[in-house]
Amino acid sequence: xxxxxxxxxxxxxxxxxxxxxxxxxxxxxxxxxxxxxxxxxxxxxxxxxxxxxxxxxxxxxxxxxxxxxxxxxxxxxxxxxxxxxxxxxxxxxxxxxxxxxxxxxxxxxxxxxxxxxxxxxxxxxxxxxxxxxxxxxxxxxxxxxx
Numbered sequence: 001x002x003x004x005x006x007x008x009x010x011x012x013x014x015x016x017x018x019x020x021x022x023x024x025x026x027x028x029x030x031x032x033x034x035x036x037x038x039x040x041x042x043x044x045x046x047x048x049x050x051x052x053x054x055x056x057x058x059x060x061x062x063x064x065x066x067x068x069x070x071x072x073x074x075x076x077x078x079x080x081x082x083x084x085x086x087x088x089x090x091x092x093x094x095x096x097x098x099x100x101x102x103x104x105x106x107x108x109x110x111x112x113x114x115x116x117x118x119x120x121x122x123x124x125x126x127x128x129x130x131x132x133x134x135x136x137x138x139x140x141x142x143x144x145x146x
Contacts, residue, residue: 003093006053006064013061014053014076015042021076028108033134040132041074049073050098054086065090072103091119095143106130107137120144 006014018041022034049066054077056062063077063086072094077086094100103121105112125140 002055003052003089006051010053010061011042011046014064017064017078018076020079024079025109025111052093054090062086063090065094067094067098067100070099070101072100087115101143103141104138105141107139116141
């Protein structure tokens with residue numbers, strides 16, 4: 001199992017993982033908002049992050065993480081691979097190799113909030129709207145001092 005760079009050739013697989021993961025974990029997100037986000041992620045957001053993916057021994061991508069300017073901007077794991085350490089390995093790589101110390105988490109995504117707390121992040125602030133100005137509050141988290 002490997003963490004390696006992802007490129008444009010991987011984008012269709014990544015957006016499939018993104019959508020499946022969001023549907024599994026973001027029950028609060030309206031369908032129209034999901035459909036609005038999908039092309040933004042595919043056509044814009046993936047291009048502005050340092051993108052890493054996790055591949056199994058057969059070369060299948062099971063999850064991915066994007067970091068920009070010390071912030072984990074995205075971390076999504078295929079629903080079939082959840083709970084098997086993929087997210088933890090991607091987050092560890094983001095922290096150790098990419099210098100990530102911050103992440104924003106949807107307040108309603110209790111699983112993600114618990115995950116980031118478990119690996120050492122603490123809530124440092126809150127915004128009532130998400131990055132698209134939608135009423136999905138964000139919790140700003142920072143890696144706690146070791």
